[in-house]
Amino acid sequence: MTREDFAEFLGKLKETKEKGQDIDAFVKKFEHRNVYFYNDGCIKKILASEKNLMLTTDLINAALNLIGSDRIDNPKLVNPFIPGELGYRSTEPDILLTNDRNGNFPRDRISIEVQHEHKSLFRERLVLYVARLTSNMVKAGEIPCLDNLNVVSFLFFDAFAGSPNYRQTVQLKNQEQRIYFDRQTVTLIEVAKFLKNPQRFANDNSRLAQWLRAIDTLNNEGDFSEFANDPVFNVLQNEVKLCNFSARYLMTVDMSxxxxxxxxxxxxxxxxxxxxxxxxxxxxxxxxxxxxxxxxxxx
Known part of the structure; x- marks a missing residue:
């Protein structure tokens, strides 16, 4: 479903509950439909589930443009999805993982979140995410040996409207654009910019572009045959089915x-x-x- 369709579905689900009617029967009528992937509760259940780490890892590597030995190979979920619970708080990143790289320092710490609205406090909240994640790396009194932090935010507005790129990386730099500290990176994926300019990005066959197209196709419940031979996207196609989401869980999928x-x-x-x-x-x-x-x- 699109974001609007999914919001309408959730509204009707809540109406069904308020009327004292059978919410399981209501949800069953839509079991063949797809959920809206970028909904906080849906993306959490899909990408923060232990069984779907292959999906999450592939998306992280695509978003961070990691190849070869730089790739994230065997991450661990810090805040995994707990069946029957929402499993996250709004003031924390939706999905948080670590990657030890065979015990070598520094290890990776990656968070994934979604922002739909360009509210005035967006930047403040994003900086707060980074500050909290950084602070949590070191206990009081310890020497500050920081992890390699990557915060990935999927945006539905343009963070850099004049830029021709839809993948933006933000790091601490000086006035000569020299990186001061390379272990703190915010990656902004401007989803709306990519989807609204199909001609501009028609020749972009990067893994990230494939992901964005596949997710958009599933959200719009379009022809998925283009991605049928990709084992990762086959799993994704199955996981977004509404039949995987209980009525009880869907009742919790709301603005916090x-x-x-x-x-x-x-x-x-x-x-x-x-x-x-x-x-x-x-x-x-x-x-x-x-x-x-x-x-x-x-x-």
Missing amino acids: DVDKAIERYEEKREIAKKMRDKNVDISIIAETTNLSEEEIRAL
């Missing part, structure tokens, strides 16, 4: 309380900004939005 709180906060900021632009007294804006006068002045 943290996300809702952030959305409400951003709405208040937008309202405050519009009121300020219309020269409404700042004390009235503060009373209306419950934002402090300092926050309003900083908008």
Whole structure:
């Protein structure tokens, strides 16, 4: 299903529950359909399951453009999907793995997350992800020997609108573009840019491009024959089937309380900004939005 179709499905599922009707029977009517892969709960169940590590590893190597000896070979899930539970919190990356590289230092630490909306706090949240992951690598009092951190974020907006690339890498650099620290990389996959410009990327046959096309085909429930001979994508095709998701689990697939709180906060900021632009007294804006006068002045 597309994101819109899946949202409508979840809405009807919740209505069925509220009416006291059989949610299992409702879900069964859709068991032949595909879930929306990029939904937080769906991608977590698919990619953070031990049985699907082959899928996850292939996607990570594609996203990070790793080949040869640089490839991630045998990662371990730090926060695996737990059957019957959602298994993650919104303030943590959706999927987190480590890769020891035969015990050699540094080991890899990789997180995967999805961002659909270009909210004003997106960059802050992403930096917070990086800071938390880095902080968790070292216990208090220990010498800071940091892992090779890769944060992969699949975006449905352009982080770098003027760039011809849909895969962006962000690292600590100086004014001469020399990398200061090479063990902290944020990789932004601009999914929407790739999908909206099929002609521009028509000759891109990279593994990442194959993944994005395969996922899009499954989300739109199109002809998957192009990918039929690929064993990885065959597994993916089976895993996105709605019959793999229980009605009870699907009832938990919703926006988290943290996300809702952030959305409400951003709405208040937008309202405050519009009121300020219309020269409404700042004390009235503060009373209306419950934002402090300092926050309003900083908008």
